[in-house]
Amino acid sequence: MYFDHNATTPLDPRVREAMLAWLGPRFGNPSSVHGIGRAAREAVENARQQVAFLIGASPSRVMFTASGTEANNAVVFSCAENRSSGHFVLSAIEHPSVQAAADRLEAAGWAITRVAPDRSGRVEPQRILEAIREDTAVVSLMLANNEIGTIQPVAEVAAGCRQAGVRVFCDAVQAAGKVPVDVESLGVDFLSIGAHKFHGPLGAAALWVRGGIDFAPFMVGGGQERRQRAGTENVPAIVGFGVAAELAATELAERGTRLAALRDAFESGVKRLADVVIHGAESLRLPNTSNLSFPGISAENLMIRLDLQGVAVSTGAACSSGKVESSATLAAIGLSEEEAASSMRLSFGITNQPAEVAQVLRVLEGELARLSVADEGGG
Ligand SMILES: Cc1ncc(COP(=O)(O)O)c(C=O)c1O
Structure with missing residues (x-):
């Protein structure tokens, strides 16, 4: 039973079907001018339209990248290009792909302001806007947090940034395919999404850049992606990304209702089992994410025990490269180390069934x- 869809999701069979042709009989470099190349180009452009539609964007402003991380790094480093110093404002709960890029700028002499969220995981727009200075190059606020699922007031922040003449970036990797994402109503300048969070393949993501905004390419080389992102396009993954985006756009409302029903059934059931604290429950949240603390219980031990029973969840601590680190997000919402160590995340997906929640x-x-018996016995 898989309840870790915020980490990644299984491929939708309809996506796999579309990809298979491009992993077999169909192939080609989209930059080649012959017929085989032109067919690959057509497939990439078709996917670009499907992806653009999901976020209410013009296809010509969407560039494909190999990951959400790459798209996020590209925005931060592009905004810093040709400036030896400046100021960058971000929320304290941005994904590590934004946080680490900010750390690198800081080491190079930039000033960084990390704005903390409230206890529910929501960042107060005014606090971000107050942090803006004369030399602020960019403000970064994710649409939905990956750990607790809280949805951030991006449109309000973007409106304030626009007035101040500051660029605004929104990492919508965790939000896209689960809640509506529209670049125009958000009013941002850059927005990233990734296929593998909504039943598309790993290794396909996109960055949208508003028309008229300068963008300094992060990857240089060939002239792919309108000279904004060099590297031969991963055609099979991009084709799959397109189909996953189209399906997500068509099924968005239905998916949202199903996911929220699973999440709510889980949360009301778990409240009957233990004295749990559900993080972010007072805020607007993703329909699929439940992050909760079991006071006095080691979430890591619990996760391992669940894994042995065939249940995949994740702990409040982010596990990357096999090493478990304490979660910056949980610390930012004010949890003590002990509370964070007792936190677990279940993130539901469209293939989960109500019977799995009961199980x-x-x-x-x-x-x-x-x-609890082990703890009482000092074990
Ligand atoms: C909010 C957010 N941004 C960015 C990423 C990075 O995306 P990718 O795994 O495609 O590098 C993730 C992945 O967990 C995420 O949740």
Whole structure:
């Protein structure tokens, strides 16, 4: 039973079907001028339209990248290009691909302001706008947080940034395909999304850049992606990304209702089992994400026990490269180390069934009882 869809999602069979042709009989370099190349170009351009439609954008402003991380790095470093110093404002709960890029700028002499969210995980727009200075180059605010799912007031922040003449970037990687994303109503200048969070393939993502905004390419080489992102396009993954985006756009409302029903059934069930604290519940949240603390219980132990029972969840601590680090997001919302260490995330997906929620609650009940006995026995 897989409840870790914010990490990645299984490929939709309809997406796989579309990709298979490009992993077999069809192939080609979209930059080649012969017929085989032109067919690959057509497939990429078709996908660009599908992806652009999902975010209410013009296809000509969408460039494909190999990951959400690459798109996010590209925005930060592009805004810093040709400036030896400046100021960058970001929320304290941005994804590590934005945080680490900010750290690099800081090491190079930039001033960085990290704006903390409230206890529910929402960043107050006024606090971001107050941080803007004369030399602020860009403001970064994600649309939905990957760990607790809180949806951020991006449109309000973007309106204020526009008045101040400051560029604004929105990482919508975790939001796209789960809640409506529209570049115009958000009013941002840059926006990133990634296919593998909504049943598309790994290794395909996109960056949208508003017309008229300067963008300094992060990847240089050939003239691909209108000279904004060099590198031969990953045609099979991009084709899959396009189909996943089209399906997400068509099924968005239905998916949202289904996901929220699973999440709500889980949360009401878990509240009957234990004295849990559900993070972000007072804020607008993604329909699929539940992040909760089990006071006095080690979430890592619980996660391992669930894994042994065939249940995949993730802990409040972000696990990257095999090493478990404490979560910056949970610390930013004011959790103590102990509270963060007792936090677990379940993120539901469209293939989860209500019966799986009932089953995970049964498994959880047994494991929580065993862990409390172990704790009482000093184990
Ligand atoms: C909010 C957010 N931004 C960016 C990323 C990075 O995307 P990718 O895995 O495609 O590099 C993730 C992935 O977890 C994410 O949740």
